[in-house]
Amino acid sequence: MSSDNSTGLVELAKRRGFFLQTAGAYGGVSGFYTFGPEGAALKRNIEDSWRDRFAIREGNMEVDAPTVLPEPVFEASGHLDGFDDMLVECPECGESHRADHIVEDRTDIEEAESIPVTEVEELVAEYELVCPTCGAGLAGQAIEDFNLMFETNIGPGSSASGYLRPETAQGIFIEFPQLAEYARNQLPFGVTQIGRAYRNEISPRKSLLRVREFTQAELELFIDPEEDEPALESVADVTAPFYPASDQTADDGEAREMRIQTVVDEGIVGKPWIAYYLGIAKQWYDTIGVDMDRFRFRQHRSGERAHYATDCWDAEAEVDGDWIELGGFAYRSDYDLSKHDAYSDEEFTVFRQYDDPVTVEQPTVDPDMSYLGPAFGDDAGAVAGAIENLAARNPGAFEGENVSVAVDDDSYTVPVEKTGFSVEEVTESGKHVTPHVVEPSLGIDRALYTALDHCYRDDEVDGETRSYLALPQTVAPTTVGVFPLMDRDGMGEYARDLATELREAGLSVTYDDSGAIGRRYRRQDEVGTPFCVTVDYATLGEARADADEAAGPDTVTIRERDSTAQTRVAVEDLAETLTALRDGRATFDDV
RNA sequence: GCGCCGUUGGUCCAGUGGUAGGACAUUAGCUUCCCAAGCUAAUAGCCCGGGUUCAAUUCCCGGACGGCGCACCA
Incomplete structure (x- = not known):
C-alpha cells in the first residue's frame, strides 16, 4: 500500500537527482547516500x-x-562505553542478542555494559547462561564487541585514537x-x-x-x-x-x-x-x-x-x-558539562554574581602538620584531609577539646588546638553554576525525506495523470522555471535574457526550451518548482487572434504548480513578484 | 549480523545455455502559439568474482547491494 509511495519516491529521487546510493559504480556501499543537484x-x-x-x-x-575528535572526549561523554554493544550469537538458532543484557537479566549484576568483554564471556560460562530464544547454552561463544563509532588514528602511528x-x-x-x-x-x-x-x-x-x-x-x-x-x-x-x-x-x-x-x-x-x-x-x-x-x-x-x-x-x-x-x-x-569538567583540565561553569554580596560564616582548618606527622606517621595526610572534611560537614564537632576522625577503619583523636580550626566571615559575590543543557537535535536527512514523502502527490490535469512535489516555496530546490512557449521567433532569446535577469535578482531559476510546453511544466512539477514563467507571442508584442485581454507587450504568464492556474504579470514587476511569492509576502491569488 | 526473496539501458519491466526486447525518459530533426500529443532517427543494459560447459546474462558457489522479518538503534 503505502510502500508503493516509498518505491515511487526512491525512484523519483534517483531519476530526478534528489539522492542516490553512493558509489554505485563500485557495487554501492550500504548506509551512504549522495545528494544530487535537486537534493x-x-x-x-x-x-x-x-x-x-x-x-x-x-x-x-x-x-x-x-x-x-580525540578519544578522551568520548571517554568523558560516555560514548566509548555507552555506545558499545556486546553481541553474542546463539550456536543453535543463530539469533544475536546483547550479551550484557542477558547477564543483567539472569544474574544480580547490574551495568554489565561497562564490564570488559572477556569478563562477560567468563560470566556467561560461569552462570551457564542460555539463549533467550531457544534455550541453547551460550558458554564458549565469542562475544563480538561492536562500537557504533567509526574509529580512526590521528597522525602517523597509532598513538592517538580518534573517532568520527x-x-x-x-x-x-x-x-x-x-x-x-x-x-x-x-x-x-x-x-x-x-x-x-x-x-x-x-x-x-x-x-x-x-x-x-x-x-x-x-x-x-x-x-x-x-x-x-x-x-x-x-x-x-x-x-x-x-x-x-x-x-x-x-x-x-x-x-x-x-x-x-x-x-x-x-x-x-x-x-x-x-x-x-x-x-x-x-x-x-x-x-x-x-x-x-x-x-x-x-x-x-x-x-x-x-x-x-x-x-x-x-x-x-x-x-x-x-x-x-x-x-x-x-x-x-x-x-555533559559536569563530565567534561571532571575529565578535562578546564572548568565548565559560569560565575553568576549575586545582586547583593552575601556574608557567610565559613569554618576553616589549618592542621598543624608538625604535630600530626610525628603523631600519626604515614596516615598524617589522610587525617588532615578528614579533619578538613569534618569542618565542612560538622563545625560543631570542634567545640570540645578534642575531635575524632576516622581514616579507613581506624579512629584518630586530635586536640582541637592542633587543627587550626576557626570560623571566618567570608563575603561571597556570587557562585559558580554548572549550566543545564536543553537540546533540540534534528536530523536534516530525515526531515528532507519526510518532506519529500509528505509532499509527493498525484492528480489529474486534462485527463492526464501527473505527479508533483508540493514542496513549500521557501525550500523548493528551484523557485522558477523560465520557458519560451517555443524556441523560435525570438521567444527563446527573450526568455534566456529573462532567466538571467531573475538569477541576478537572487532567484533560483532553471531555463528550459525543449519539446512541448506541457512536458516542461511536468518536469518542474516533479521536482517541486512552485512557479513557471512562460514567454509567448504576446510578450513580444505580437497581436494574436486568441490572445487574452490582459496580454500586452512585455508581460508573461506565471503558472502555479499545485493549481496549474496561470496569471499574467508585467516583466518589469516579475522579479519582485516572484521574490514576494517565494518569501511568503504574497500568495498566488494576490498576483 | 542471521533468515527469506531479489538485482537486465537513466527509470520501470519482459526474456534466453549460443551476449537481449518493450515502455517511459533523454538527445537531434519535423510538427505544435500553454499542460507528459504525433512522426523520424540516435544514445544506452544483463551487479561483481569463481565454478560447470565448446559456450553462462541464464545453472551452481561466494561476495556486494536492495526489500521484508529477527536482532540492534547510545
Missing part, C-alpha cells in the same frame, strides 16, 4: 531555514566543529569554556551547529532514514536551572499532538492535540524550555513541508531514555505507515 539544493534550503529559525531568530550563535563524532553535540560541549567567554558569561545562551555525524549502524535500512553518515542540526542551550525561564508567550498558543509516555502504555492511547501553554501548565512536558522548543519545532516542520496530520511529539518511556537525558521528547512523523523519529528534545541537565 543538495533542497537540503541547503532546509538547513538555511533551520538556521534562520533556531539560530538567527532565537539569537543563538552557530559554530562549526571537526567531525573527528556520533553526534555533533560534543563538539559544542568541549568548547564550552571559550563559548561562555564569547557569551560574556551570561546565561542563558545557545550554540547551534549543523554538521555531519557518523554511526556504524549494524543494519542500515529504509533509504535515507537509517544511514551511517547523516547531517544533524543541533542547538545546545545553556541555562541556569534556578533562574532562567523561556519566553513561552510567543509559542503558548501553538498546538501540536502530544503522546505522553503514560498514554503509550494504555491500550487506547493516542496523541492528543494540545496547546504548548497547556502541556506546561498540566506538567505533561516537565521542562518549560523543552515545551518552548517543541512549539518552535512544530512550526518549523510545518514550514518545510511535513504534514501536520502525520506528525506528533512522543515522550520517551523511562526505559528508552539516553544515558544523559532526564526528560526526552521525540518529534515523529508517519512515513510509509511507520512512525519515525525526526528529532529529539532532551533535557540533558548538567550531565
Whole structure:
C-alpha cells in the first residue's frame, strides 16, 4: 500500500537527482547516500531555514566543529562505553542478542555494559547462561564487541585514537569554556551547529532514514536551572499532538492535540524550555513541508531514555505507515558539562554574581602538620584531609577539646588546638553554576525525506495523470522555471535574457526550451518548482487572434504548480513578484 | 549480523545455455502559439568474482547491494 509511495519516491529521487546510493559504480556501499543537484539544493534550503529559525531568530550563535575528535572526549561523554554493544550469537538458532543484557537479566549484576568483554564471556560460562530464544547454552561463544563509532588514528602511528563524532553535540560541549567567554558569561545562551555525524549502524535500512553518515542540526542551550525561564508567550498558543509516555502504555492511547501553554501548565512536558522548543519545532516542520496530520511529539518511556537525558521528547512523523523519529528534545541537565569538567583540565561553569554580596560564616582548618606527622606517621595526610572534611560537614564537632576522625577503619583523636580550626566571615559575590543543557537535535536527512514523502502527490490535469512535489516555496530546490512557449521567433532569446535577469535578482531559476510546453511544466512539477514563467507571442508584442485581454507587450504568464492556474504579470514587476511569492509576502491569488 | 526473496539501458519491466526486447525518459530533426500529443532517427543494459560447459546474462558457489522479518538503534 503505502510502500508503493516509498518505491515511487526512491525512484523519483534517483531519476530526478534528489539522492542516490553512493558509489554505485563500485557495487554501492550500504548506509551512504549522495545528494544530487535537486537534493543538495533542497537540503541547503532546509538547513538555511533551520538556521534562520533556531539560530538567527532565537539569537543563538552557530559554530562549526571537526567531525573527528580525540578519544578522551568520548571517554568523558560516555560514548566509548555507552555506545558499545556486546553481541553474542546463539550456536543453535543463530539469533544475536546483547550479551550484557542477558547477564543483567539472569544474574544480580547490574551495568554489565561497562564490564570488559572477556569478563562477560567468563560470566556467561560461569552462570551457564542460555539463549533467550531457544534455550541453547551460550558458554564458549565469542562475544563480538561492536562500537557504533567509526574509529580512526590521528597522525602517523597509532598513538592517538580518534573517532568520527556520533553526534555533533560534543563538539559544542568541549568548547564550552571559550563559548561562555564569547557569551560574556551570561546565561542563558545557545550554540547551534549543523554538521555531519557518523554511526556504524549494524543494519542500515529504509533509504535515507537509517544511514551511517547523516547531517544533524543541533542547538545546545545553556541555562541556569534556578533562574532562567523561556519566553513561552510567543509559542503558548501553538498546538501540536502530544503522546505522553503514560498514554503509550494504555491500550487506547493516542496523541492528543494540545496547546504548548497547556502541556506546561498540566506538567505533561516537565521542562518549560523543552515545551518552548517543541512549539518552535512544530512550526518549523510545518514550514518545510511535513504534514501536520502525520506528525506528533512522543515522550520517551523511562526505559528508552539516553544515558544523559532526564526528560526526552521525540518529534515523529508517519512515513510509509511507520512512525519515525525526526528529532529529539532532551533535557540533558548538567550531565555533559559536569563530565567534561571532571575529565578535562578546564572548568565548565559560569560565575553568576549575586545582586547583593552575601556574608557567610565559613569554618576553616589549618592542621598543624608538625604535630600530626610525628603523631600519626604515614596516615598524617589522610587525617588532615578528614579533619578538613569534618569542618565542612560538622563545625560543631570542634567545640570540645578534642575531635575524632576516622581514616579507613581506624579512629584518630586530635586536640582541637592542633587543627587550626576557626570560623571566618567570608563575603561571597556570587557562585559558580554548572549550566543545564536543553537540546533540540534534528536530523536534516530525515526531515528532507519526510518532506519529500509528505509532499509527493498525484492528480489529474486534462485527463492526464501527473505527479508533483508540493514542496513549500521557501525550500523548493528551484523557485522558477523560465520557458519560451517555443524556441523560435525570438521567444527563446527573450526568455534566456529573462532567466538571467531573475538569477541576478537572487532567484533560483532553471531555463528550459525543449519539446512541448506541457512536458516542461511536468518536469518542474516533479521536482517541486512552485512557479513557471512562460514567454509567448504576446510578450513580444505580437497581436494574436486568441490572445487574452490582459496580454500586452512585455508581460508573461506565471503558472502555479499545485493549481496549474496561470496569471499574467508585467516583466518589469516579475522579479519582485516572484521574490514576494517565494518569501511568503504574497500568495498566488494576490498576483 | 542471521533468515527469506531479489538485482537486465537513466527509470520501470519482459526474456534466453549460443551476449537481449518493450515502455517511459533523454538527445537531434519535423510538427505544435500553454499542460507528459504525433512522426523520424540516435544514445544506452544483463551487479561483481569463481565454478560447470565448446559456450553462462541464464545453472551452481561466494561476495556486494536492495526489500521484508529477527536482532540492534547510545
